[in-house]
Amino acid sequence: MITKETQALVDEGIMLPLMEDFYTIQGEGFFKGTAAYFIRIGGCDVGCHWCDVKESWDAGVHPPTHIGEMVEKAAASSDTVVITGGEPLTWDMTLLTKSLRDKGCKTHIETSGAYKLTGDWDWVCLSPKKIKLPTDEVYVAANELKVIVFNKHDLKFAEEQAAKVSENCILYLQPEWSNREKMIPLIIDYVMKNPKWKVSLQTHKYLNIP
Ligand SMILES: C[S@@+](CC[C@H](N)C(=O)[O-])C[C@H]1O[C@@H](n2cnc3c(N)ncnc32)[C@H](O)[C@@H]1O
Numbered sequence: 001m002i003t004k005e006t007q008a009l010v011d012e013g014i015m016l017p018l019m020e021d022f023y024t025i026q027g028e029g030f031f032k033g034t035a036a037y038f039i040r041i042g043g044c045d046v047g048c049h050w051c052d053v054k055e056s057w058d059a060g061v062h063p064p065t066h067i068g069e070m071v072e073k074a075a076a077s078s079d080t081v082v083i084t085g086g087e088p089l090t091w092d093m094t095l096l097t098k099s100l101r102d103k104g105c106k107t108h109i110e111t112s113g114a115y116k117l118t119g120d121w122d123w124v125c126l127s128p129k130k131i132k133l134p135t136d137e138v139y140v141a142a143n144e145l146k147v148i149v150f151n152k153h154d155l156k157f158a159e160e161q162a163a164k165v166s167e168n169c170i171l172y173l174q175p176e177w178s179n180r181e182k183m184i185p186l187i188i189d190y191v192m193k194n195p196k197w198k199v200s201l202q203t204h205k206y207l208n209i210p
């Protein structure tokens with residue numbers, strides 16, 4: 001159980017439930033191959049059945065941590081910081097992103113977009129989920145749209161989502177990891193026929209890095 005005082009700090013975004021943080025190579029999407037510091041904030045109730053970090057879902061098991069601590073560590077390693085989770089937009093991202101920018105860091109987010117968009121972002125990766133669709137403001141802010149393809153129907157979903165983002169948003173299809181052998185041929189064929197889309201792979205999993 002956390003105290004009322006701590007809960008108040010979490011509500012303000014001064015403390016956040018930190019699952020893990022690590023310096024690695026961004027494995028996915030537009031910045032694939034770029035060194036970046038990752039901050040993984042616990043808490044998500046979207047509930048994707050194929051989620052590769054289900055341990056993140058329960059915010060209660062991840063210790064409320066002062067954002068200042070996270071920012072110090074991140075800024076000491078990298079000028080590019082990716083906020084992920086869990087679903088980071090479960091929380092108020094205003095103060096975390098402000099502190100990161102004050103330290104000269106670029107702020108990137110990995111989000112399903114299911115909740116109110118808070119924070120100041122240099123890059124928004126929107127990965128929409130059918131079971132909890134993004135809010136209108138996140139579609140507008142998205143720099144890249146990364147749709148996870150678990151089955152053939154997800155290609156139709158991808159087109160519906162692409163119709164909602166801005167014109168310069170970069171479009172990616174990423175195979176769901178456990179079903180990648182089946183989905184990769186389908187994605188390759190689809191991208192060759194519909195070249196507005198690009199392929200994104202979880203390259204960190206092939207490289208055996210976090
Ligand atoms: C774990 S999520 C955390 C951020 C946020 N909740 C979201 O879904 O965008 C980070 C990224 O991994 C993707 N992802 C999660 N599980 C995956 C899987 N099994 N295969 C491929 N991508 C996956 C998500 O769609 C998202 O783009």
Ligand SMILES: Nc1nc2[nH]cc(C(=O)O)c2c(=O)[nH]1
Nearest residue numbers: 025026027028084110204210
């Ligand atoms: N290397 C690496 N790249 C990533 N890109 C998005 C990730 C995420 O879990 O949000 C991720 C991750 O977990 N590791």
Ligand code: SF4
Nearest residue numbers: 044046047048051086
């Ligand atoms: S929204 Fe993201 S963290 Fe939440 S269940 Fe889906 S993939 Fe996992």
Ligand SMILES: [Mg+2]
Nearest residue numbers: 052053084210
């Ligand atoms: Mg990941």
